[in-house]
Amino acid sequence: MSALTEITSEADFSSHLSSLSPTALVVLYFHTPWAAPCAQMGAVLSALASQYPATTPPTISFVSINAEELPDISEEYDVSAVPFVVCLRSGQILESISGSDAVKVRDAVERHAGRGHAAGASPMDAVRTAIPPPLSAVPREDGPITATQPPVSASQAPPADSANATAVASAPGLTPEQSKEALFARLEQLVKAASVMLFMKGTPSSPQCGFSRQLVGILRERSVKYGFFNILADEDVRQGLKEYAEWPTFPQLWVNGELVGGLDIVREEINADPDFLNEFSVNKPTAA
Ligand SMILES: N[C@@H](CCC(=O)N[C@@H](CS)C(=O)NCC(=O)O)C(=O)O
Helix, strand or coil, X not given: CCCEEECCCHHHHHHHHHHCCCCCEEEEEEECCCEHHHHHHHXXXXXXXXXXXXXXXXXXXXXXXXXXXXXXXXXXXCCCECCEEEEEECCEEEEEEECCCHHHHHHXXXXXXXXXXXXXXXXXXHHHCCCCCCCCCCCCCCCCCEXXXXXXXXXXXXXXXXXXXXXXXXCCCCCHHHHHHHHHHHHHHHCXXXXXXXXXXXXXXXXXXXXXXXXXXXXXXXXXXXXXXXXXXXXXHHHHHHHHHCCCCCCEEEECCEEEECHHHHHHHHHHCCCCCHHHECCCCCCC
């Protein structure tokens, strides 16, 4: 599966771009380590990347760029605030999205990758209304790149094959209520990072618990396209999601931003409806 590639220098960026075929969709994700909304968007993009198989040559590439460390690249793509996502093909900007609107970013990527839904009824319509307004990004004049939420205390590189971009939700100076609010805002985005999201112990290629392994097997059998999040790599998400979901265990399967349940519930759903999840199968032809 695809993953976010961290760009370390301008030379690295140029060589990465030139290694791709001209028809590849490139998704540039500009962030700064101190902006909390970037941690959310990082996790959303990692989960999104995990839905696309890694092919040779790649047909899609997700690239992560520290906007402050690489100002020339940020300038080139008019990055005025973080998080900022640019969809690019053959050097042409197809679309830029400023702010932390997970659904907008996912729609744009799927549309440009050619896997999107036609205009009109989309499974995402149900959740669109529930999404909070995008983070209002502060336009940059000549000053630094800005974001309108308080900085987080730490960020940590995600494990190579995991969808996690972890950040501690409880920033110093926040009350427990504010920390919880920030964590729940992050979870609200995360559960919608993909139409089907699996919160599991470990990763699909290396599940760390039998229940998670079995649920991965069910999704695989049905060729379901899904994003995943390894809760073992993020204690805040592990504990917070139990409360947010009002569900005490993992795995947790979420569909269109709604909790389905754990392994037992998914099995019950399949027994009741053999077509359960089939609409998310990669084998299902895309509606015209
Ligand atoms: N019968 C449950 C099994 C899941 C389960 O019991 N998970 C436990 C052990 S892997 C769990 O997540 N405990 C809470 C934790 O580890 O934080 C299901 O249907 O999903």
